[in-house]
Amino acid sequence: MPWLDTANLILLSEALRDRWGSTKISDSIAWAAHTGSLGEITRFGKTRNDFLLTCSGIQRPPEPAYLWAANLCAIGAKHLSLDPARPLQSRSQLPRQAPALSDRLRSNERNQLLYDGIATMTVGADDGVQIERQITTYRTNAYGDPDPSYLDVNTVATLSYLRYSTRVRITQRFPHHKLANDGTPVAPGQAMVTPAIIRTQLLELAIEWLEAGLIENFESFRDSLIVERNNNDRNRVDVQCKPDIVNQFRIFAEQIQFIL
Numbered sequence: 189m190p191w192l193d194t195a196n197l198i199l200l201s202e203a204l205r206d207r208w209g210s211t212k213i214s215d216s217i218a219w220a221a222h223t224g225s226l227g228e229i230t231r232f233g234k235t236r237n238d239f240l241l242t243c244s245g246i247q248r249p250p251e252p253a254y255l256w257a258a259n260l261c262a263i264g265a266k267h268l269s270l271d272p273a274r275p276l277q278s279r280s281q282l283p284r285q286a287p288a289l290s291d292r293l294r295s296n297e298r299n300q301l302l303y304d305g306i307a308t309m310t311v312g313a314d315d316g317v318q319i320e321r322q323i324t325t326y327r328t329n330a331y332g333d334p335d336p337s338y339l340d341v342n343t344v345a346t347l348s349y350l351r352y353s354t355r356v357r358i359t360q361r362f363p364h365h366k367l368a369n370d371g372t373p374v375a376p377g378q379a380m381v382t383p384a385i386i387r388t389q390l391l392e393l394a395i396e397w398l399e400a401g402l403i404e405n406f407e408s409f410r411d412s413l414i415v416e417r418n419n420n421d422r423n424r425v426d427v428q429c430k431p432d433i434v435n436q437f438r439i440f441a442e443q444i445q446f447i448l
Contacts, residue, residue: 189220189241190254192232197241204240213355215348217242217324217341219264221256222306223249226297233304236325239338243325245298245306246317248291251284259284264322264341272345273402275436281316282309303327321438346402346433357393358386367423383425387415390429397431405432 189200200218207214220243222229229245236243244260246253259282267276286292293301298308298320305325310318322341329335338344365381374380391410397403409431418424 189218189257192220192222192243192253194235197236197238201238201241204238208240213351215352216240217264217344219257219261220244221246221253221260223247223251223253223256226293226301229301229306230304233301233306233325236305237327239324239326239344241325242307242322242341243305244309244319244322245293245301246309247287247293249285249287256282256284260319260322263319268341268345271401272349273342273434273436275340275342275438276319276322277436277438278318281312281318284317286311286315286317340436342436343433350397350402350431350433353397354390354393357389361389362386367417367425369417383415383417386425386427387413390415390427394429394431401434403431404434408432 189197191197204216204218206212207216218238218241220241222232222243222245224232224247226245226247229247233243233245242260242264244256246256249256263279263282264276267274267279292311293308298310301308302321302323305323305327307322308320310320312318323339324341324344326338327334329337362381365379368374368380368382370382370384372380372382390413394403394406394409394413398406403409409429412428412430414426414428416426418426
């Protein structure tokens with residue numbers, strides 16, 4: 189996304205939410221970059237609260253923001269499609285020119301940007317630029333309270349994959365089946381499905397997620413999974429699941445208590 193003005197970002201947000209909705213399920217994440225001063229980047233971050241938009245802050249680089257956004261989007265598209273839960277930190281260097289030494293953000297400044305909804309970059313000793321932490325601009329819930337639910341793009345990408353793989357599993361296994369209550373006697377070979385059968389399929393799929401490193405705590409998922417036939421629409425099955433998606437290893441903290 190090369191344009192960061194309010195009008196265009198509102199249109200983008202509406203379009204992305206429409207694509208994310210249950211009727212379209214054409215999930216997308218927009219990537220942007222802000223290349224102004226630290227103050228300008230911070231002020232921009234505080235104006236957005238979109239879980240489907242990620243914007244990286246790079247202070248005064250010698251190249252335009254849209255080039256940074258395009259490279260970041262390409263890296264994200266590649267690695268998140270391979271493993272949506274794996275963090276993007278220290279991924280392959282961007283083919284972009286680093287800011288001058290005087291314009292490179294310090295650790296405390298980059299940390300503040302993360303609280304303002306701005307993703308951060310680092311510059312190595314060889315002037316190579318890498319992703320440090322790719323977050324979304326989402327910061328607060330509907331009540332204006334701090335909400336880390338959609339902080340990292342990995343959360344959004346993982347949820348998107350879980351939903352996609354669930355839809356594929358159901359449409360592949362039960363493409364044109366009849367629906368009956370649990371316990372209904374059915375002759376072998378009948379294309380009939382029940383809530384209990386669907387529940388078994390979802391648990392099997394959750395095991396695949398677990399083995400792929402996308403969720404953890406399978407027992408909790410199993411015990412909280414609800415699959416029921418809708419009382420008002422007898423052609424419909426309602427499901428509530430609570431996957432505990434995996435987190436990313438980002439911080440290592442150690443205390444050394446030495447003895448002489």
